[in-house]
Amino acid sequence: MIMFMNNSDSEEEPCNERTSLMSAESPPVPSYQDGLEALEAGEAQAHRRRAAGGSRGPNNIAGGETSGSGVPVRERALENEEEELTLKYGAKHVIMLFVPVTLCMIVVVATIKSVRFYTEKNGQLIYTPFSEDTPSVGQRLLNSVLNTIVMISVIIVMTVFLVLLYKYRCYKFIHGWLILSSLMLLFLFTYIYLGEVLKTYNVAMDYPTLFIVIWNFGAVGMICIHWKGPLQLQQAYLIMISALMALVFIKYLPEWSAWVILGAISIYDLMAVLCPKGPLRMLVETAQERNEPIFPALIYSSAMMWTVGMAKPDTAARGPSQQTWDAAEDGREHLRSPSHAESQMSETRSPVPTRPVTSLEELEEEERGVKLGLGDFIFYSVLVGKAAATASGDWNTTLACFVAILIGLCLTLLLLAVFKKALPALPISITFGLIFYFSTDNLVRPFMDTLASHQLYI
Amino acid sequence: MGAAVFWGCSAIAFGPAAALVLLTVAAEPLRVIVLVAGAFFWLLSLLAASLLWFVWAQLSGREDAALLPLGAAAAVLLQELCRFACFKVLKKADEGLATLSEDGQSPISVRQMAYVSGLSFGIISGVFSISNILADSAGPGTVGIHGDSPYYFITSAFLTMALVLLHTFWGIIFFDACERRRAGGLGLVVGSHLLTSGLTFLNPWYEASLGPIFILTLCTGLWAFGTAGGSFHNVLKCLSCKQEPEGQVMLYSALQVPPEE
Numbered sequence: 001m002i003m004f005m006n007n008s009d010s011e012e013e014p015c016n017e018r019t020s021l022m023s024a025e026s027p028p029v030p031s032y033q034d035g036l037e038a039l040e041a042g043e044a045q046a047h048r049r050r051a052a053g054g055s056r057g058p059n060n061i062a063g064g065e066t067s068g069s070g071v072p073v074r075e076r077a078l079e080n081e082e083e084e085l086t087l088k089y090g091a092k093h094v095i096m097l098f099v100p101v102t103l104c105m106i107v108v109v110a111t112i113k114s115v116r117f118y119t120e121k122n123g124q125l126i127y128t129p130f131s132e133d134t135p136s137v138g139q140r141l142l143n144s145v146l147n148t149i150v151m152i153s154v155i156i157v158m159t160v161f162l163v164l165l166y167k168y169r170c171y172k173f174i175h176g177w178l179i180l181s182s183l184m185l186l187f188l189f190t191y192i193y194l195g196e197v198l199k200t201y202n203v204a205m206d207y208p209t210l211f212i213v214i215w216n217f218g219a220v221g222m223i224c225i226h227w228k229g230p231l232q233l234q235q236a237y238l239i240m241i242s243a244l245m246a247l248v249f250i251k252y253l254p255e256w257s258a259w260v261i262l263g264a265i266s267i268y269d270l271m272a273v274l275c276p277k278g279p280l281r282m283l284v285e286t287a288q289e290r291n292e293p294i295f296p297a298l299i300y301s302s303a304m305m306w307t308v309g310m311a312k313p314d315t316a317a318r319g320p321s322q323q324t325w326d327a328a329e330d331g332r333e334h335l336r337s338p339s340h341a342e343s344q345m346s347e348t349r350s351p352v353p354t355r356p357v358t359s360l361e362e363l364e365e366e367e368r369g370v371k372l373g374l375g376d377f378i379f380y381s382v383l384v385g386k387a388a389a390t391a392s393g394d395w396n397t398t399l400a401c402f403v404a405i406l407i408g409l410c411l412t413l414l415l416l417a418v419f420k421k422a423l424p425a426l427p428i429s430i431t432f433g434l435i436f437y438f439s440t441d442n443l444v445r446p447f448m449d450t451l452a453s454h455q456l457y458i
Numbered sequence: 459m460g461a462a463v464f465w466g467c468s469a470i471a472f473g474p475a476a477a478l479v480l481l482t483v484a485a486e487p488l489r490v491i492v493l494v495a496g497a498f499f500w501l502l503s504l505l506a507a508s509l510l511w512f513v514w515a516q517l518s519g520r521e522d523a524a525l526l527p528l529g530a531a532a533a534v535l536l537q538e539l540c541r542f543a544c545f546k547v548l549k550k551a552d553e554g555l556a557t558l559s560e561d562g563q564s565p566i567s568v569r570q571m572a573y574v575s576g577l578s579f580g581i582i583s584g585v586f587s588i589s590n591i592l593a594d595s596a597g598p599g600t601v602g603i604h605g606d607s608p609y610y611f612i613t614s615a616f617l618t619m620a621l622v623l624l625h626t627f628w629g630i631i632f633f634d635a636c637e638r639r640r641a642g643g644l645g646l647v648v649g650s651h652l653l654t655s656g657l658t659f660l661n662p663w664y665e666a667s668l669g670p671i672f673i674l675t676l677c678t679g680l681w682a683f684g685t686a687g688g689s690f691h692n693v694l695k696c697l698s699c700k701q702e703p704e705g706q707v708m709l710y711s712a713l714q715v716p717p718e719e
Contacts, residue, residue, distance in 0.1 A: 091487035098490065395589040400501055403582070407498045410491060436501065443508040447529065448586060455614065455661040456526065457587055457621055457654070458507070458533040 093370040094413050096302035098406060100239050104377050105405075107243040108250070108385040109398055117196040118251045119389045125252045127151050132254040144256035148264045151257075155265070159272065159279040167286055178298075182225055182241070186218040189244045231303075238300045242374050246381035250389060258386050259434065265379060266430040273424040284422050300377065303369025370413075376425045380405050383433045391441050396448060400440040404432035464596040467611050471588050471618035475581050478626070482573075488555075488566045489574045496544055496578030496629075503540035504586065507533035527659065534651050537579070538644075541629065544575050545636050568637060569630070569686060576629015580622035588618045607662035616668060617658065620675045624654060627675075627682035634685045643685075650678060 112118055124131065127150060130143035165174055191214050198205055221241070224234045253261065272278040384401050391397035408429025416423050451458060483489045511529040518525065548571045556564040595611050602608040628647045635643025654674060660667040 091491055095487040095490055098494075395593055396586050399582075399585060399589065403494060403497045403501055406494050410494065436505075439505050439508075443512050444504055447504075447508040447511045448590075450523075450526065451530070452587065452591060454523070454526065455610065455617075455658065456530055457617055457658040458530050458537070458583075 090413070090417055093302070094410055096370050097372055097409060097413070100235060100300060100302070101372075101377060101380055101405070101409060102402075104239045104243050104246070104381050105384045105402060107239070108246050108381040109388045111193075111197075111243070111247055112250065112385050112388045115196050115200045117199075118247050120251075121254075122251070124254060127154055128253060128257050130257075132256060140256060144254065144260045147254070147257040148260040151261050152264050152268055155268065156279070163279045163283050163286070166283060179222075179226065182222060183218070185241050185244060186221040186225075186237075187214060189241075189248065190214060190217060193244060193247070235300065235302070238374060239377070242300075242377035243381060245374075245378045246385055249378065249382045250385045253382075255390060258382065259437075262379065262383055262430055263434060266424075266426040269424040269426040273422055281422070298374050299371045300374055301369045301371040372425060376429075379426055380409075380429060380433075383430060383437070387433075387437050387441075391437075392445070394441070394445050396444060397437060397440045400436040400444070401433045404436040405429045408432045459595060459597065459599050459601070461596060463611055464592055467588075467595060467615035468592055470612070470615035471584060471592075472581075472622070474619060475577065475584065475622045478577055479581070483577070486566075489570065492548065492566070492571050492574045493578040493581075495547070496575035497582040499540045499544040499547075499575075500537065500579045500582045502543075503536040504533070506540075507536045510536075527656075530655050530659075531652060534655050535648070537583075538632070538648050538651060541575075541579065541632055542636065544579075545572075545633055548575060568633060572630045572633030573626065573686075575633070576626040577622075579629060580625030583625055584618040584622045587621065588614055607664070609662075609664065613661070613664050613668060617671065620668075620671050621654070623675050624651075624671075624678055627678040630682040631678070631685050650674060 128147040129150060130146045132140050132143055134140050134143060162174070191210075194210070194214065220229075220233070221237045223229055224237050225241075249258070269280075272280040275281065384398060384405065387401045388398040408431070409425065411428050412423060412425050479493070483493055507529070510532050511525070514525055514529065549568065552564045552566070552568055552571065555566065556562055559565060591611065591614055601610050607613070628651060631643055632647045635641070635647070654671055657667045657671050657674075
């Protein structure tokens with residue numbers, strides 16, 4: 001998952017960008033105007049394929065996992081804009097990401113704690129072929145490491161495949177893949193989820209009603225995510241599909257494998273985004289060369305990006321959206337399975353309402369959106385959801401992981417403001433989350449339980 | 459037991475905190491970030507305290523209950539240490555924000571950060587103390603069936619509320635004492651925290667623990683109010699809703715370019 005600054009679509013944008021959170025003396029950086037958009041695209045990463053359980057058989061259409069956590073934070077500063085204002089936008093951007101991440105986690109934790117289905121063990125995905133039902137600890141550890149290796153290799157293959165497809169401009173393929181992925185997620189997984197929730201609360205629903213509900217939900221979701229729709233509705237759909245994906249992961253990844261995979265994927269993310277030959281970095285650079293925004297899909301964006309650069313008449317304004325659309329197509333193809341498609345949903349599609357852009361200030365306002373790849377949402381929610389599922393009924397562990405992830409996100413955004421280039425959003429948060437999970441579960445829990453049993457407060 | 463107890467105790471424990479957050483913190487992004495950062499620091503202190511407890515319990519081999527006073531005291535001291543660390547980090551951040559801003563003024567003052575970080579310590583401390591208890595209270599059961607007090611839930615809720623408020627007040631006093639380098643304030647904060655924790659050892663003798671803790675909360679609140687610059691005069695002024703006439707009036711005419719002769 002990458003976070004990075006997003007640049008405006010239009011090169012003719014008269015304003016220069018300045019980095020936010022930098023000291024006032026830093027000069028405006030015109031060069032960012034072009035390439036940054038490409039950075040955004042680079043985030044699309046490995047999609048996780050998640051065949052819905054073993055019963056579906058290998059539904060691995062191509063399950064690369066796109067760990068696209070791109071978070072382009074773009075702080076554009078007007079010529080006479082205050083540093084303070086820039087910084088305020090920095091803090092505002094952090095909150096704009098806190099809210100959806102928190103919402104996604106709340107949905108996942110609420111589901112895990114109430115619906116038994118997602119904590120029952122019902123087979124494994126083919127991406128984790130080794131079983132963990134072995135008697136010895138060493139064997140179990142070995143199996144989980146092997147599972148991780150298999151999963152990460154699939155992700156790497158998928159990401160490389162995506163980069164190649166993007167390089168050779170197979171946009172249609174990407175687009176079709178993405179559509180298939182989101183179809184599966186919006187219809188099938190939602191149907192399963194709704195079924196389980198209804199079962200848990202013992203609510204009866206007849207098939208015609210169910211059909212109408214699922215059909216409407218899915219159709220509106222497809223439109224919002226792939227075409228146009230109100231920003232908040234699009235954001236809501238992206239959050240919901242991230243939560244659904246995370247729930248599938250929580251259900252089908254075996255215990256130890258899940259933790260090792262979380263650790264491995266953050267290392268992979270770090271390398272893929274920062275190493276010169278990393279697939280994600282190459283993706284970003286390719287998009288930069290072509291001057292197109294990469295993979296607007298599969299990215300959660302908190303503001304309308306397309307109004308950027310609309311100081312010009314309609315034709316110019318139309319341009320960026322078309323570009324992004326194509327770029328989104330590119331981003332989609334990497335999705336192998338529907339699961340990652342959704343993870344890669346970006347809402348770039350949606351915010352193209354005709355907005356009369358009048359002043360440059362408005363442009364700047366609108367443009368300051370923060371983007372985070374859906375893969376990041378998914379993995380954050382997997383960590384917190386696993387903590388909720390496996391921490392022996394303890395709420396403290398879940399809360400500690402939640403705070404850890406938020407702090408990691410905050411630090412990553414700070415680094416983003418400092419370095420102003422695509423950054424992986426997983427490593428810091430997942431590291432903090434893992435540390436807090438294991439330490440809270442093993443050290444803090446007995447201490448707090450002892451204190452609570454004597455009604456002692458510290 | 460059941461939903462009524464759950465919602466009632468949650469409201470008692472977190473009502474003031476929720477009101478404070480919604481009214482004063484939620485609207486400002488910087489304050490929300492400080493809130494989360496404060497929670498993180500408190501978690502670090504709890505981690506350190508639990509590690510210490512774990513090592514002690516393993517080394518001494520004694521049963522847990524005998525080590526509890528020591529463990530609780532260590533936890534209190536570590537919390538105050540982390541509050542100090544939080545102060546240092548926030549002060550640095552404040553200076554950074556001030557340099558970044560154009561007029562040299564940070565968008566958030568140290569006093570505001572003191573309040574928000576104290577509140578965050580309180581909220582996370584309260585949540586960690588009572589969340590499992592609340593989760594249990596929503597389910598079936600009989601309180602005190604083995605001879606313990608039947609008022610466990612409600613007293614826990616009140617204690618949590620007091621703790622949340624106390625942490626907020628301690629945060630304000632502590633940061634102010636650190637700013638002015640007054641060891642007295644620091645000592646009093648640490649002392650009253652230890653006293654509060656010690657009083658909870660008197661549970662279930664609630665008259666001796668809850669009563670003094672609430673009196674302590676009130677006194678600390680008044681002290682924090684005074685530290686933050688409040689006074690009886692201010693309260694009266696606020697209550698009378700009088701608009702103070704502006705001391706300075708900006709004359710825009712003075713800023714205009716004088717007309718050409």
